[in-house]
Amino acid sequence: GEDVEQSLFLSVREGDSSVINCTYTDSSSTYLYWYKQEPGAGLQLLTYIFSNMDMKQDQRLTVLLNKKDKHLSLRIADTQTGDSAIYFCAESQLSLSGKLIFGQGTTLQVKP
């Protein structure tokens, strides 16, 4: 079946790097995504990676995918207080509806 799991909480100091981890079970996933949700706000798509890629970098964000272990991570360099939010990992199969299967979210707390 489809399942996505994340650790619930991460606390870092401003300026440090943050690494948020995610595991998924569906080996036929086509794309994997990271979304950010701030309090009272909607979901913001940060980045996504195609399942045949190992890494994708976008400014301060680096996504690493280990397809063998079904492990996805999001690294945020030089973490700022504005990065404090809930981060959701999601996977989908584009050959079907493309619906997203989300993890339960990781709350990132950035201390000044």
Added chain:
Amino acid sequence: DTGVSQNPRHKITKRGQNVTFRCDPISEHNRLYWYRQTLGQGPEFLTYFQNEAQLEKSRLLSDRFSAERPKGSFSTLEIQRTEQGDSAMYLCASSDSGEGNEQFFGPGTRLTVL
């Protein structure tokens, strides 16, 4: 603003009443999705439209729930005979089915059933 919009933003209703939510996707996005999010959880898929055709429904979508997208543009989600367990944030997303099928989410409608 050309993003996904949802109305109303908040809805408080009494148990047993019917409610209807509206989603206006990004123009020319042919795919539209509804999700439900409860406190402390990630969003859960409810249903999916490709243009006006409803192509997939989750087992979460009981027969009290119905969704439409009559002209392939805006969509409505109706809940009949609401129950307290229906209290949640209802999210709408749209995509153009291009590379990555990037889904852009609206702000959501928060439903409270008393």
